[in-house]
Amino acid sequence: MGMATVYRTIKSLAEEGWLVRVELPGMPDRYEKAGKGHHHHFHCRLCGKVFEVEDCLEEIRLLPPKGFVVEDHEVVFYGRCPECAAVPR
Ligand SMILES: [Zn+2]
Ligand SMILES: [Zn+2]
Structure with missing residues (x-):
């Protein structure tokens, strides 16, 4: 998979609520599985x-x-x- 495909996949998973975006100061955004607590x-x-x-x-x-x-x-x-x-x- 190319990076663009990976990025699109992550984005749609986030939109569907499977992933949540985590913003850490000074770091690129990370995505984690939703519902972890x-x-x-x-x-x-x-x-x-x-x-x-x-x-x-x-x-x-x-x-x-x-x-x-x-x-x-x-x-x-x-x-x-x-x-x-x-x-x-
Ligand atoms: Zn280390
Ligand atoms: Zn806390």
């Missing part, structure tokens, strides 16, 4: 891979000052993945 991401600065982080803290919603209504949030961790962290620099 709330999760976060870890971006490895060395290899550039993005990993999913399943956990969330309930307290995170309490961070904005009083009066703000939180509807959603994104958390992106930056650092080194286990593979990259194992390589001495």
Whole structure:
């Protein structure tokens, strides 16, 4: 498959609700399977891979000052993945 075909396929899957677009700051948009539930991401600065982080803290919603209504949030961790962290620099 050519890139254009892949892109069209992804786009139509997203339109049909099979995939959701994930926007990470400073990264090209990613697509993930829909219905996975709330999760976060870890971006490895060395290899550039993005990993999913399943956990969330309930307290995170309490961070904005009083009066703000939180509807959603994104958390992106930056650092080194286990593979990259194992390589001495
Ligand atoms: Zn890495
Ligand atoms: Zn969360």
